[in-house]
Amino acid sequence: MSTAQGARARARTEITAAIKDEARRQLAAEGAAKLSLRAVARELGMVSSALYRYFPSRDDLLTALIIDAYDSLGEAAEAAHAKVAGADCARRFTAVCEAVRCWALAHPHEYALIYGSPVPGYSAPESTVRAASRVGLLLIGIVRDACRGPGLTDLPLTAELRPEAERMVADFAPDLPPEAAVALVAAWAQLFGLVGFELFGQFHRVVEDRETFFRQAADRLARSVGLISP
Secondary structure, eight states: OOHHHHHHHHHHHHHHHHHHHHHHHHHHHHOGGGOOHHHHHHHHTOOHHHHTTTOSSHHHHHHHHHHHHHHHHHHHHHHHHHHTTTSOHHHHHHHHHHHHHHHHHHOHHHHHHHHSSOOTTOOOOGGGHHHHTHHHHHHHHHHHHHHHTTOOOOOOOOTTTHHHHHHHHHHHOTTSOHHHHHHHHHHHHHHHHHHHHHHTTTTTTTOSSHHHHHHHHHHHHHHHTTOOOO
């Protein structure tokens, strides 16, 4: 790459970052539904036509912000998991849960973008799936390690739900028993429900010591997927 090409690439990277930063400020102030490319361009002192060379539409900018948010959350969860990599599977599971909560509290508007109300008129493309899957795949890996090591506690599964459980295993959780796949999906949903309730105010005047409450809830989630604490 020539010096001129390198300078252009750096300039494009810097301008792209500035556009995203301003878009995040607008998300915090107005919400995702009111995100406007024209408003972003105006705040950055750009003409709209120049901004369209970076993000052709509002949906393209939203997609970039969503992927960034999922990746940031995934990195936080993976970093927390790495710190306890030598611990038992239950502790690794709760460490990931706690990292999700900590990230959400530190990035409430980005959390709302990916786990809050859908943005009217926007449909997330396939390109968001890899980043969106990072936390879930991390949890699946922990349960898979438990299956290969100490094993899981007995998990209930009705005959009625077994076909759906077997589909889950085939689609995204190979090597897991069907019972564990169902329990893991339920725990995953409960994890983000707990975080959302805290972040969006549903625990107001209900749960005061929220950190202790969440730690115990995360322990229960670990047990619900069959993980055994020493």
